[in-house]
Amino acid sequence: MAIGTVALSAALGLIPAAAASGDTSWSSPKPATFDQFAAQPFDQQASVLQPLRAVAGALDDLGRGSLAAAYGDVVMDPVADTVTLYATSPAGGAALVAQAKQDHPEIDTTLIRIKPAAYSKAQLHAARDRLAAQAGHLPYQLVSVAVAVDGSGLEVGVDDPAAAKQTTALAAGAAGSDPASIAGVPVVVSQGSGMTGQTRYADTSPYYAGGLITSGGWDCTTGIPVANNSGGGYAIITASHCAHTGAVIYNGGGAKEGTVSEYHENWDAAKYPVSASGAYEFDGSPSAYDPRPLSGTKYSYNGDSVCQDGYTSGVICGIQVVNQDVQNFMVRGERYGNTFAVRGVIGRRANSTAVRPGDSGGLVFAIPYSGATVREVRGIVSASVDGHSDEIFWTEALDIYNTFHVHLV
Template identity: 35%
Template sequence: MPQHDKLVLPCIEVPSLSPRPSIYPEGNVKIPMRLAIKTSLAAACIATALPAQAHAASGAAEKLPTRYSAAQILQLTPAQQGAYLAPLRALAGALDGAGRGTSSGIYTNVIIDAPNYQVDLLVTEPAKAKRLIDAARHATPSINTTLVKIQSARYTRKQLDAARDQLANQYSTHQLAYNLISAAPDPHGASLLVSVDDVAKARATVGNVARSMRQSAVPIVFSSGTALSGLVGKAPARTPSAVTANAIDPYWAGVRWHDSSPFIAGDQLVTVEGYCTAGIPAMTTDGHNTPVLLTAGHCVKSSAVSDIQTGNGKAGFYYNPVVSGGNEVGFGGGSSVSDQWDATEIVGQNYNADESDTTTYKKITSVAYSYDGDFVCQDGAYSFFAGQGVPCNIGVTNQDVLYWHANGSGVDVQSRGVQGRHLISYGGQWEPSGWAGHSGDSGGLVFSLSGGNTQARGQVSAGADDTWVGQGGDNTIYWTEAPDILGHYNLKLNPNT
């Protein structure tokens, strides 16, 4: 796993500009969130001590669930996690909406702290936090604001976003001497977290970047990383040992590999680019209610419309992918590819809003953003056929990341989404280890369970080169978010299950 550079680096200038227009609908806004994995990041530009933390004093008291430790939370089933986290998820969403609205001048972030059963609200002026909390409670009266813990931050969300966007713009216009892998605000509001291919070169040139922006300062903390890869299963791929050993349900293996209309999330897809996974089942909002299936944009080329089919031959045997002999899923690619959200539409067949799990399917009833400290699962086909079932306990480690990867035409593009890592408990803390995804999972549905139903969070997009030793899976994955994808295409979740 890439490690953070331990040196404190020069500052990057933050333009004193009006905030960029939000890409999110009012009242349902996402922001980057705190790393659940503890890191110590010194910030050269922060000279003042932060005020003491405080708990919000408002909100109706109510009986709270039994508190679980970090280790116990990971032992819960996804449904149990969903029930336990539901009040925290609702509170984080409401605070985020209020923060990005009338309180944007002080708002930095929200963080779900599940072991302490609270939501951390980070603001630059804690004395003004009550107005933000009151606005959140007014918009969503059911939230329990006694679970809010107010914390002080150095920079607002607007300042951090502006600094990140300026750096990304310099990269896109070839003004940087190094390659960006990912860039995101530190969820604690202290700096930018930037992963690059050459830390030494980045440190040597960051002063020029700062001077060129000529505004107030935000520090950059660089980490060294390798280029992200879109999780398309390229040929030749190994045959998952779990299939040959019959370690997975043979009937459901056949369903996921050879499914027929109506197709659902988690189905095996074969495209001209390789093996991928079916994602969000959607429907048009133009009055025609046309069924649409979504998958990762880098699974196809933007230069031409592609035929997409299910797997062919024996279930789970990944040979050279040939789009022939499988069941017709539809046509995708071409102008429908979105690099920003790494998505493409597939049309031509019927698609239902169900998620293909390990031995059955589950209804998808809603969509939502993810917040740091939350947990999700993903139903990538390769992970299933490799005997990993549906990987869960994937912790949201940064909820708003710009990252760069190759699209279906081999061109390096910028996408925006979420970083997550499979977590284990070690020494009473969460640590990154284990299988989160693999090539062939691209397009797979990222989801959580909420109220006994499946809630779509997004689609698998990319993986970091941090192979889990002994199994070959990536510990870190990136996904683009369901509300953003549906909004881009003016689609809604398919109501048919």
């Protein structure tokens, strides 16, 4: 089973059950499921998601910083109009809520529901990293390590579950007293599914997100238009499995756009300088010309709804975040014949296609508020899950910015 699927997530407690809500803002019947929610007009979705995103972001900022010891994770539920905060103690949860309200007085903390987390996100990250460091010395191949959003443990995908379950490194952690050991952290082992790289037309400067690019016979998509933090200059971010350093990038008409100057496989991201890039994406179908401006960048949280804009698919929306913290070890760079570890997010579009070949590197975005014409950057398309075209894997833009020392144009 693919890491991050709804069935697996439910088993790990990754997505809380929907609760009754007194919200009356819907002009049509209140949706009972996320699929019904995703079928609503974007403005209606955004009006519900905006306050939830504000709350989740305020809590997550603290959880990545000063209150990391108390923080498990956050899950948004736009059907129930709640944000679930997983905390390692009642006092820790209360402290997170109080500090978030102090830092952001505008947020509605009545949306928050606190649930217990056995481990903090920081503890689980330490356990995950220790396991990953053993990857070359294990009698099986790591495919992915997902952090359970409820703080209960790790979900590890491997090529040989039987071998993994008999191995001390997974069953009980490395021997010794190292507090960063995975000893004591529950690990659920399952058959891993590899990630397969995904493959508008003759875009010209300034380059936008969502355009066709080719290199060495491989078709991919322009992702995030960026500018360097220092020294000046513009660039486009696309997927690193599409092109490594030195690869020449062309548009669909064969005109050169640029040459890759840098890539980082842990975010499946490559950067190629261009003469100019514009903060827009080609919205709509693959044949449409409907540029929309890009504004702002945020992380994605479980339960949120996003869109992706790949060259092959055009814009696809209604993608639900089902696991916001996954590290994959089998994203296959077919062009380069290698495998590499990459961290990112899994989303699912129930019973519908979420991503197609050629969408790699394309923009993942959110519609930030009701009536918005702008698109909020979330990341770039990395892969689909083998055999599951309704599941998409992407890496997050804020991590990419920090790594390449760039910012949205």
